[in-house]
Amino acid sequence: MAEAGARSRVPSEQRIFSLVLALVASPEGATKRELLSSVYGYADRFRHGEASAALDRQFERDKEQLRSLGIRVDTIDSPLEPGNNQLTRYRISKDRLQFPGDLRFSSRELMLLRLAALAWSEGSLTAESRRAAMKLESLGAGLDVRHLGVAPMLGIPEPAAAALQSAIDDGRTVRFDYALPGRDEPLGRRVAPLRLHRADGRWHLIAWDLERDASRVFLLSRIRSSVSVQAEPFDPSLRDRVDGIVAELLAQRERHRAVVEVRLGSVAESRLAARAEPGAASADGPAAADGARLLAVRTLDPHALAEELAGYGAEAVVREPLALRELVIERLHGIAEEHGGRRA
Incomplete structure (x- = not known):
């Protein structure tokens, strides 16, 4: 059951986007079974035999969400068995998703759309977002952020952050492999994680190196392995050293x-x-x-x-x-x- 739950946790926006692509790419329409067995967000659950009633309800909710977004889903009855829901085909007319000929965007609106496309570019929709960005470029969506006040933050969240924060909260030691500049192979570290600290636009781990009995600061982006949280607790008094370590870090920055x-x-x-x-x-x-x-x-x-x-x-x-x-x-x-x- 836990495995099935893990399979079902697909972000809804990714599932909805994949459903739209499938419905647009099927000019003759696709049956519910065809969609549930092939669309990202449904297919894995379908293959593992998750209850069809739950998938049916999810599919109906997703169709309603598309309608609420102004995307009309056409239903086409089977000519052989009208009214048979299993044979009903679904599609989205590609024409309804095209830019209207008289639609125009201001330079600021184009810039915001371009930033949105860039923000997706490192996610699971990379190819689709790249095509969207290219289309916006053809409309004149140059990227000038001087008057916008924001810039796209490309890149995924630090994968080590969640495990480290959990270990900090629980007071547990951790192990991971860490890459140092100029070294070909990462080094194994065993540390007491004390705080996640953001500086220079990057996340750092403030820690106490248990092998070297000394304070250390690690860039999360240089952690090369998964973080292994140990059962061993660390001395809670080590937390008292954090402010001093951060002060040393800021002094180093000035140099x-x-x-x-x-x-x-x-x-x-x-x-x-x-x-x-x-x-x-x-x-x-x-x-x-x-x-x-x-x-x-x-x-x-x-x-x-x-x-x-x-x-x-x-x-x-x-x-x-x-x-x-x-x-x-x-x-x-x-x-x-x-x-x-x-x-x-």
């Missing part, structure tokens, strides 16, 4: 300063400006190029900042320090090699 040139209106500008030092950044050499600005940012971890900046591509260029610039270039070379390119 690492970078000046970055970002393209105006870019996601890089929106993300970095939110945590940049106030006032104009000054750097040795020429001023920012036309259509760009200089931002001074502090960082806890130059390697993590380099990974972030490499992800912005041409939207961000490191002016100083040179060591950070070289880290970014190294990451860009690595990305090029992974995609079949070669070093210059």
